[in-house]
Amino acid sequence: MQQGQGTGLLSRMPLYARILLGMGLGVAAGLVFGPSTKPLDTIAQLVLRLLGALAPALIAVAVIQAIITAEIRGRVALRIGWLLLSNTTVAILIGLGVANLLRPGAGAHLPHPERAPGVGTDVVKQLLDNVPDSLLRPFVENRVIGVVLISLAFGIACRRLPEPKRKVAEDLVGLGFSAVLEVLSWVIAIVPFAVFGKVASIIGSHGFHPFVALGKFVLAVLLALLAQTAFYLARIRVSSWVRPLPLLRGTRDALVLAFSTGSSTMTMPVTYDRLRSRVGLRDQSASLGALVGSNFNNDGTALYEAMAALFIAQLLNVELSLGQQVLVVLTSVVASVGAAGIPEAGLVTMTLVFTAVKLPTEYIALLLTVDWFLDRCRTVINVIGDMTVASVLDGPTKAAEAANDGSAPSSVLTSKPEI
Numbered sequence: 001m002q003q004g005q006g007t008g009l010l011s012r013m014p015l016y017a018r019i020l021l022g023m024g025l026g027v028a029a030g031l032v033f034g035p036s037t038k039p040l041d042t043i044a045q046l047v048l049r050l051l052g053a054l055a056p057a058l059i060a061v062a063v064i065q066a067i068i069t070a071e072i073r074g075r076v077a078l079r080i081g082w083l084l085l086s087n088t089t090v091a092i093l094i095g096l097g098v099a100n101l102l103r104p105g106a107g108a109h110l111p112h113p114e115r116a117p118g119v120g121t122d123v124v125k126q127l128l129d130n131v132p133d134s135l136l137r138p139f140v141e142n143r144v145i146g147v148v149l150i151s152l153a154f155g156i157a158c159r160r161l162p163e164p165k166r167k168v169a170e171d172l173v174g175l176g177f178s179a180v181l182e183v184l185s186w187v188i189a190i191v192p193f194a195v196f197g198k199v200a201s202i203i204g205s206h207g208f209h210p211f212v213a214l215g216k217f218v219l220a221v222l223l224a225l226l227a228q229t230a231f232y233l234a235r236i237r238v239s240s241w242v243r244p245l246p247l248l249r250g251t252r253d254a255l256v257l258a259f260s261t262g263s264s265t266m267t268m269p270v271t272y273d274r275l276r277s278r279v280g281l282r283d284q285s286a287s288l289g290a291l292v293g294s295n296f297n298n299d300g301t302a303l304y305e306a307m308a309a310l311f312i313a314q315l316l317n318v319e320l321s322l323g324q325q326v327l328v329v330l331t332s333v334v335a336s337v338g339a340a341g342i343p344e345a346g347l348v349t350m351t352l353v354f355t356a357v358k359l360p361t362e363y364i365a366l367l368l369t370v371d372w373f374l375d376r377c378r379t380v381i382n383v384i385g386d387m388t389v390a391s392v393l394d395g396p397t398k399a400a401e402a403a404n405d406g407s408a409p410s411s412v413l414t415s416k417p418e419i
Contacts, residue, residue: 015188016372022192023199023369030203037204043197044365050187052351052361054180056139059335059349060151061177067155068170076393080288083389085333087235088299091228091381092329095303096310098224104216105314110206110363144352148334184348191347191368198365210315210366217311218370224303225381232388240391241398242279250278251387258383259376264297267383275387281394289390299385300378302332305353312354312363324357331356347371 013021030037131146132138138146158169202210233244248255254271258264264271272290275281281289309328313320320328335349347364354361 015191018192019195019368019372022194022196026196026199027203029196029200030205033200034204037200039201040197041201041362044194044201045362047187047190047194048351048361048364051184051348051364052142052355054184054187055348055351056142056144056147057180058177058184059144059147059352060139061173061180063148063151064155064158065170065173065177067152068158068166068173076288079393080389083392084297087232087297087385087388088302088333089329090231091299091303091385092306092332094227094231095221095224095307096325096329098220098227099307099310099314102216102220102223103314104220105213105311107213110202110210110315142352142355144331144335144349144356147352188347194365195368198362199369202366211369213311213315214366214370217307218374220311221304221307221374222377224307225300225377228299228303228381229384232384236388236391239396240394241396242281242391242394247279247387247391250274251383254383254387255380258379262372262376262379264379264382264386267379268386271383271386275390279391280398281390285390285394288393289386289388297385297389298382300381301349302335303381304374304378305332305335305350308350308364308367309353309357309359312359312367313357315363315366316359318359320357327356328353 026040029040132143132150135150137143138150158166158173161169236242236244236247251271251274254267254274257270258267261267268290272286275286275290276283306328310320310325331353332349335352347368350364350367351361354364
């Protein structure tokens with residue numbers, strides 16, 4: 001009876017609490033058993049291998065579903081696409097810049113992977129290698145750019161089907177998405193065991209030195225996220241009538257919810273409501289920023305993944321060439337496209353980013369010890385990015401003034417989020 005109660009208590013604990021428990025037990029095991037804990041690293045390798053196997057399918061169905069269900073047309077779609085792409089690109093460049101400048105992983109000297117990344121700098125060749133030469137190869141080799149290209153093609157094709165067939169395709173993709181998410185939830189449930197195994201192995205073999213570097217990495221990520229926030233606020237100030245401080249005050253409920261839940265999708269209704277009722281954006285702008293942004297905008301996640309790749313490379317004393325860093329940028333951008341609706345999105349898509357530059361994915365388990373906190377921080381950045389898109393779409397003129405001029409735009413959405 002007591003054993004059942006203990007199991008129930010463990011299952012009711014939030015994921016981050018179980019990760020912290022796994023980390024604490026891993027530290028204790030590493031200190032007590034020393035180098036003999038090295039075989040425990042196999043647990044982390046197994047969990048990350050499972051995540052890597054699920055990642056291409058998750059990205060594919062998420063991208064196809066987002067394209068089929070999106071209800072944006074014409075020039076508005078192009079403008080939103082440009083805003084999202086430019087925001088994400090700036091975020092990744094900020095992340096790479098901070099990681100290259102501060103080098104938080106330098107000096108840790110963890111053991112080299114069996115197959116270290118190559119040092120080639122031919123960016124064109126690397127890009128061509130990611131263009132699929134078959135429908136299945138990108139899924140087998142975890143090439144995220146190829147996966148997204150194939151998914152975009154099928155998503156656009158499904159949109160062009162007659163309405164009855166399009167509805168069938170939407171239902172089938174939605175069913176597939178739900179099924180893969182269910183399998184993902186099983187893998188996520190054993191992530192704390194991976195943390196336990198990785199922490200015990202590192203502590204037993206290398207002591208606390210790698211975790212000092214990990215603390216520097218957390219500070220570097222927070223600095224990069226602050227820099228991205230500054231970019232957002234500057235863009236809002238220059239490109240819209242909205243003023244940054246009143247925007248943050250009016251939407252603080254959404255920001256607190258984003259940090260507490262770690263999900264921009266769950267925060268979306270509150271984001272929409274606060275942009276409308278407290279900031280005063282037009283319905284069209286608030287809808288597009290909140291609804292479309294929560295489905296496609298993952299700037300904080302993309303920034304984090306780029307920094308994580310460089311951090312692990314620095315821990316292993318492996319230099320990523322300029323060409324490989326360009327590949328990290330491209331992979332992070334395209335991986336973030338389908339990440340919004342996926343639980344623990346950064347963890348899932350990071351396996352694809354690491355694979356692109358041949359970094360060992362088992363070291364992602366080391367990042368899990370701090371990911372629960374950084375996930376909440378980057379979700380806040382994702383939501384501020386949604387607000388930035390909404391504010392810039394609203395233009396330089398406030399809604400009331402536009403109404404007086406008779407120039408208020410009509411909505412391009414067939415539906416809007418429910419509050």
